[in-house]
Amino acid sequence: MTTPRFVGRPHWYTTFNPETLAATGTPLRWGVVATGNIAHTVTADLALLEDAVLQAVSSRSESSAAAFAAEFGFATCYYDGGPAGTGAPGYVQLVQDPAVDVVYIATPHAQHYDIAKAALEAGKHVLCEKALTITAAEARSLIVLAREKQLFLMEAVWARFVPGFQRALEIISSGEIGEVRWVRADLGFPAPLDDTARIWAPADGGGALLDISVYPLLWAWATLGKPATVSATGTLTALGVDSENTLTLGYESGAQAQLISYLTAHGPRVATVAGTAGYIETVGSVNNPKGLRISVGWNSERIEEFEYPGSGYTYQLREVTRCIQAGLSESSTMPLDDTLAIMELFDGARRQLGVSYPNDTRTDL
Numbered sequence: 001m002t003t004p005r006f007v008g009r010p011h012w013y014t015t016f017n018p019e020t021l022a023a024t025g026t027p028l029r030w031g032v033v034a035t036g037n038i039a040h041t042v043t044a045d046l047a048l049l050e051d052a053v054l055q056a057v058s059s060r061s062e063s064s065a066a067a068f069a070a071e072f073g074f075a076t077c078y079y080d081g082g083p084a085g086t087g088a089p090g091y092v093q094l095v096q097d098p099a100v101d102v103v104y105i106a107t108p109h110a111q112h113y114d115i116a117k118a119a120l121e122a123g124k125h126v127l128c129e130k131a132l133t134i135t136a137a138e139a140r141s142l143i144v145l146a147r148e149k150q151l152f153l154m155e156a157v158w159a160r161f162v163p164g165f166q167r168a169l170e171i172i173s174s175g176e177i178g179e180v181r182w183v184r185a186d187l188g189f190p191a192p193l194d195d196t197a198r199i200w201a202p203a204d205g206g207g208a209l210l211d212i213s214v215y216p217l218l219w220a221w222a223t224l225g226k227p228a229t230v231s232a233t234g235t236l237t238a239l240g241v242d243s244e245n246t247l248t249l250g251y252e253s254g255a256q257a258q259l260i261s262y263l264t265a266h267g268p269r270v271a272t273v274a275g276t277a278g279y280i281e282t283v284g285s286v287n288n289p290k291g292l293r294i295s296v297g298w299n300s301e302r303i304e305e306f307e308y309p310g311s312g313y314t315y316q317l318r319e320v321t322r323c324i325q326a327g328l329s330e331s332s333t334m335p336l337d338d339t340l341a342i343m344e345l346f347d348g349a350r351r352q353l354g355v356s357y358p359n360d361t362r363t364d365l
Helices: 037-046 062-072 090-095 109-121 136-149 163-173 208-212 214-224 314-325 336-353
Strands: 028-033 052-059 076-079 102-105 125-129 153-156 180-188 229-236 242-250 256-262 271-275 278-283 291-296 300-305
Touching: 028 037, 028 090, 028 314, 037 052, 037 062, 037 102, 037 314, 052 062, 052 090, 062 076, 076 090, 090 109, 102 109, 109 125, 109 136, 125 314, 136 153, 136 336, 153 314, 153 336, 163 214, 163 271, 163 278, 163 291, 180 208, 180 214, 208 214, 208 242, 208 256, 208 336, 214 242, 214 256, 214 271, 214 336, 229 336, 242 336, 278 300
Parallel strands: 028 052, 028 102, 052 076, 102 125, 125 153, 180 256
Antiparallel strands: 180 271, 229 242, 242 256, 271 278, 278 291, 291 300
16 A cells, blocks of 8 residues: 655655755856845855855845855955945845856845845745745745746755655555554744844744745645645734744644644654654754664564754755756745645734735735
């Protein structure tokens, strides 16, 4: 018996030599928008790819752009108002650079739509941090634009590509643990409450839902598919963003999933997928498991462990690179239809939670 899987295998996982660093085609020239923590981590992994050229970086400030460029060896840096004296934001100058092939966007969520739209309109391929946008309407608009222009667009849900997650899906789809009946997953950390911090700011799309809920949700989505029902409960801060949320998903088969995201506590950060013959439990953080505990029946248990280069982002970056080199406009592992469906789910969850953002009222889509 085999069990359906709802997330595709990346190409690296299906080859006999799953080497993610070796070149797969003509080098791509990358532009990176933003210079914060996630931009640093991902760029360090990007630099490991043999066919990645670090071409340009942009930031709001000249000092941040220059420091980032010097740290990683970018050929060019852009910043708001310069360096050409155009007065344009740094990201606008970057996407207009003819030497840039693909743009990686690492800004706060609320800025994703405008930057990704500018990049696509400039003829650039785009990898954009999750959440792709604040709303499903914004996501739909970008998807239509990318498809019209036949440009690659992908939401950077790196957890779909890492070895631990892909191996879990392989085991589950083999039927080893039987029919999946329930999924439980959690992720979070205690974030100091600071009204000026991106993660808490409504104007930036703050809160647990858009920042981390995609990772617990991924385990249910990949093993059970799109749910028939979604119930969302949570706790809001004084500014109106969710500090904690629980998503309870129901399926026509009777299967259920409970997914917990939080910015208030230490937690196990574990995913469990339970089937009629056994279960799988992640070892290490749910968004990048370094191991899997597989239990079949009552007395059989084993642990599989994984090693990989860098911080784990090379698998996602290899997929983007290979797809663009092959002339593909999206990845079958992170398809645009999944991004849109999940943004629609999050829109519904936000309505139940009572969370709203300034982007909800935009009229330019």
